[in-house]
Amino acid sequence: MTNQMNRVHNFSAGPAALPLEVLLQVKEDLPNYHGEGVTVMEVSHRGPLFANVFEQAQADLRELMGISDDYEVLFLQGGAQTQFALIPMNLGIDGKTAGYVDTGHWSKLAIKEAEKVGSTRVLASSQDTNYTYVPAFDTWGSTEDLSYLHITPNETIHGVEYFNFPQGLSKDVPLIGDMSSTILSRPMDVNNFGLIYAGAQKNIGPAGVTLVIIRKDLLARSADKLPNMLSYKSHAAKGSMYNTPPTFAIYLSGLVFKWLKKQGGLDAMAAINKAKADKLYACIDESQFFNNPVEKEFRSLMNVPFTLADKSQEARFLSEAAAQGLSGLKGHKAVGGMRASIYNAVAPESVDALVAFMKEFEKNL
Amino acid sequence: MTNQMNRVHNFSAGPAALPLEVLLQVKEDLPNYHGEGVTVMEVSHRGPLFANVFEQAQADLRELMGISDDYEVLFLQGGAQTQFALIPMNLGIDGKTAGYVDTGHWSKLAIKEAEKVGSTRVLASSQDTNYTYVPAFDTWGSTEDLSYLHITPNETIHGVEYFNFPQGLSKDVPLIGDMSSTILSRPMDVNNFGLIYAGAQKNIGPAGVTLVIIRKDLLARSADKLPNMLSYKSHAAKGSMYNTPPTFAIYLSGLVFKWLKKQGGLDAMAAINKAKADKLYACIDESQFFNNPVEKEFRSLMNVPFTLADKSQEARFLSEAAAQGLSGLKGHKAVGGMRASIYNAVAPESVDALVAFMKEFEKNL
Numbered sequence: 001m002t003n004q005m006n007r008v009h010n011f012s013a014g015p016a017a018l019p020l021e022v023l024l025q026v027k028e029d030l031p032n033y034h035g036e037g038v039t040v041m042e043v044s045h046r047g048p049l050f051a052n053v054f055e056q057a058q059a060d061l062r063e064l065m066g067i068s069d070d071y072e073v074l075f076l077q078g079g080a081q082t083q084f085a086l087i088p089m090n091l092g093i094d095g096k097t098a099g100y101v102d103t104g105h106w107s108k109l110a111i112k113e114a115e116k117v118g119s120t121r122v123l124a125s126s127q128d129t130n131y132t133y134v135p136a137f138d139t140w141g142s143t144e145d146l147s148y149l150h151i152t153p154n155e156t157i158h159g160v161e162y163f164n165f166p167q168g169l170s171k172d173v174p175l176i177g178d179m180s181s182t183i184l185s186r187p188m189d190v191n192n193f194g195l196i197y198a199g200a201q202k203n204i205g206p207a208g209v210t211l212v213i214i215r216k217d218l219l220a221r222s223a224d225k226l227p228n229m230l231s232y233k234s235h236a237a238k239g240s241m242y243n244t245p246p247t248f249a250i251y252l253s254g255l256v257f258k259w260l261k262k263q264g265g266l267d268a269m270a271a272i273n274k275a276k277a278d279k280l281y282a283c284i285d286e287s288q289f290f291n292n293p294v295e296k297e298f299r300s301l302m303n304v305p306f307t308l309a310d311k312s313q314e315a316r317f318l319s320e321a322a323a324q325g326l327s328g329l330k331g332h333k334a335v336g337g338m339r340a341s342i343y344n345a346v347a348p349e350s351v352d353a354l355v356a357f358m359k360e361f362e363k364n365l
Numbered sequence: 366m367t368n369q370m371n372r373v374h375n376f377s378a379g380p381a382a383l384p385l386e387v388l389l390q391v392k393e394d395l396p397n398y399h400g401e402g403v404t405v406m407e408v409s410h411r412g413p414l415f416a417n418v419f420e421q422a423q424a425d426l427r428e429l430m431g432i433s434d435d436y437e438v439l440f441l442q443g444g445a446q447t448q449f450a451l452i453p454m455n456l457g458i459d460g461k462t463a464g465y466v467d468t469g470h471w472s473k474l475a476i477k478e479a480e481k482v483g484s485t486r487v488l489a490s491s492q493d494t495n496y497t498y499v500p501a502f503d504t505w506g507s508t509e510d511l512s513y514l515h516i517t518p519n520e521t522i523h524g525v526e527y528f529n530f531p532q533g534l535s536k537d538v539p540l541i542g543d544m545s546s547t548i549l550s551r552p553m554d555v556n557n558f559g560l561i562y563a564g565a566q567k568n569i570g571p572a573g574v575t576l577v578i579i580r581k582d583l584l585a586r587s588a589d590k591l592p593n594m595l596s597y598k599s600h601a602a603k604g605s606m607y608n609t610p611p612t613f614a615i616y617l618s619g620l621v622f623k624w625l626k627k628q629g630g631l632d633a634m635a636a637i638n639k640a641k642a643d644k645l646y647a648c649i650d651e652s653q654f655f656n657n658p659v660e661k662e663f664r665s666l667m668n669v670p671f672t673l674a675d676k677s678q679e680a681r682f683l684s685e686a687a688a689q690g691l692s693g694l695k696g697h698k699a700v701g702g703m704r705a706s707i708y709n710a711v712a713p714e715s716v717d718a719l720v721a722f723m724k725e726f727e728k729n730l
Contacts, residue, residue: 005396005397006397006400006402007396007397007402007403008401008402008403010402010403010407010408012403012407012408012409013409014409014609015406015407015408015409015410015609015612016407017403017407018404018406018407020396023395023396023404024395024396026395027392027395027396030388030389030391030392030395031370031372031385031388031389031392032370032371032372035371036373037371037372037373037375037690037692038372038373038375038377038382038692039383039388041380041383041571041572041617042375042377042380042381042382042383043375043377043380043693044377044378044379044380044693045380045572077442077443077444077447077573077611078442078443078447078594078608079442079594079608079609080608081593081594081607081608082442082443082594082595082608084592084594085592085593085594085595113592113593113594116590116591116592117592199608199609201609201612206406206611206612206613207406207410207609207610207611207612207613208442208573208574208610208611208612208613208614209573225481226481227449227450227478227481227482228446228450228478229443229444229446229447229449229450229478230447230450230595242446243443243444243445243446243447243564244379244380244444244564244566244572245572245573246442246571246572246573246611246614247380247566247571247572247573248571248572248573248613248614249573249611249613249614252406325402327402327403328408328409
């Protein structure tokens with residue numbers, strides 16, 4: 001029940017599965033990249049070898065996501081959580097408040113960090129049901145006085161996803177989205193956002209690179225007194241090369257972008273991802289034993305948490321799954337139970353294998 | 366004139382050469398690490414597979430450097446330049462001044478960033494000669510009132526290295542060293558320092574992981590209001606796992622630590638590195654054409670900048686070197702000329718090849 005080369009079906013929430021084809025290319029490129037006598041890791045980030053890798057990765061990402069020249073594409077470090085601090089440090093405005101919408105664990109953490117930096121207001125929250133929906137936009141109240149509006153388009157732990165975004169915001173109130181676990185899973189209109197950020201380790205590449213897509217007019221908000229490494233303006237002025245970027249992680253991300261293009265781009269991925277998620281949710285909904293609490297219209301296409309009616313069966317579920325090559329299924333303690341993360345690199349056959357296992361498990365209870 | 370598998374002699378200042386043996390191990394571990402059915406990149410940083418990689422890397426580093434339990438060993442992100450900001454943010458004390466010694470390009474940048482955060486004093490500088498020496502400790506003046514004292518034990522661009530460190534500082538005035546380009550090149554007494562930091566991409570591993578070794582009593586200085594990702598205290602409290610660390614870069618660094626142990630540890634590396642540097646400096650000093658301006662007692666064992674008496678020969682030098690598989694020799698514009706970085710992973714044979722080439726080049730002028 002395992003993939004090619006004895007690879008497991010990997011449902012890890014992150015760091016997550018990478019496409020096998022990409023990993024084999026990395027293997028091929030060691031220890032001599034394209035006959036250059038070095039690996040991508042061993043050369044100056046300012047030299048021609050890496051410049052080519054970097055520019056290609058940027059160009060492919062722009063093409064995949066349809067990112068216009070109004071935006072800078074930055075490859076930074078520190079994960080999405082560093083952005084939790086950098087966003088208010090860079091985009092906060094004295095005398096204004098930053099607006100946040102709380103839809104789960106990750107929104108909550110973003111809010112906590114922003115509160116350390118400046119004035120923050122929570123416009124809406126779905127904490128009342130332990131996060132099973134996105135609060136309706138018309139309950140968020142006025143956004144006019146905000147420095148920016150921050151949302152978490154996909155909650156990796158709670159499995160709640162936005163399929164629409166607030167429209168008609170003033171240009172002075174940029175929408176900011178933590179896309180860590182939804183980026184590249186389907187087409188999204190970047191123009192809705194002032195800033196999109198994402199840790200790489202779910203749908204982009206290995207942990208250690210963080211994508212920041214920022215509308216250029218917002219760079220003027222970064223104060224000159226900010227340390228350069230904490231300033232979007234400084235990073236943009238040097239094209240992500242203010243200091244040595246995580247070159248290997250960017251190279252590998254670039255291979256993932258090429259792989260996505262080969263699959264047919266984000267329209268094709270969306271169809272594949274929708275089919276995978278539909279199958280898994282159908283299995284859960286048809287079951288008397290498995291349950292997902294999220295309202296149907298907000299169910300994540302990437303992270304599918306589910307509980308077992310009998311908690312005492314959890315350990316057996318995990319060990320029997322592991323024995324069949326199904327790994328990374330243990331849920332987060334905030335929700336309990338199991339979680340299947342079915343990112344781009346998780347093949348439809350892996351979801352089929354999981355569904356078959358779940359049906360069999362329930363039958364044999 | 367190239368190494369095994371057509372690898373070049375790589376004198377890049379950083380990202381720099383990695384041991385071939387390590388790169389081949391990485392290749393071997395793709396796409397199925399130790400029969401686990403995944404790569405190190407594709408699993409949770411909190412799961413047993415990566416925990417084992419991480420703990421082994423930490424233990425091996427502690428052994429190599431003789432790091433006592435008085436210190437935390439953190440694997441962070443953002444490079445040494447992020448530490449330029451984090452050090453004053455975490456270790457600065459209200460009403461006190463941070464002391465810096467200016468011995469070159471990197472000291473200068475560290476000072477510039479610290480000045481944005483708090484009160485800073487430059488105790489001594491060798492800018493008068495464009496950085497060819499370390500100012501004598503007895504000219505630094507009093508350090509008693511300082512929050513900390515920051516030095517740059519090896520200046521990667523100017524090729525200036527400390528072979529002694531100030532002694533007898535008060536425990537309240539921790540010595541802080543940017544060891545990016547000297548760490549692991551020879552034994553050093555960690556107990557001299559309150560905090561040691563280093564970007565990985567010279568002597569540790571690939572760009573994207575930053576080592577911070579901090580004396581535990583200093584963690585209390587990090588204010589609770591600091592964003593967690595900018596707080597040494599938060600990182601230490603979670604053992605570098607406050608968020609997803611750069612798992613692949615840590616795994617590869619761990620392989621480098623194992624490789625260093627196999628070479629005989631830092632005593633053995635020091636002997637090898639001294640022999641390499643001696644050969645190259647001897648070649649320069651015997652030459653009428655090549656010159657290194659640094660005072661002999663402060664010449665870096667890792668970075669050897671040298672100029673050509675006739676600048677118009679520089680392009681020819683570089684192209685003929687490249688033709689013989691000698692790469693990464695172009696110097697930094699702040700010093701001009703050439704620079705050979707001869708880190709741990711640069712084999713003695715590579716230095717021999719460079720010396721032979723330089724002698725031949727001078728003979729044929």
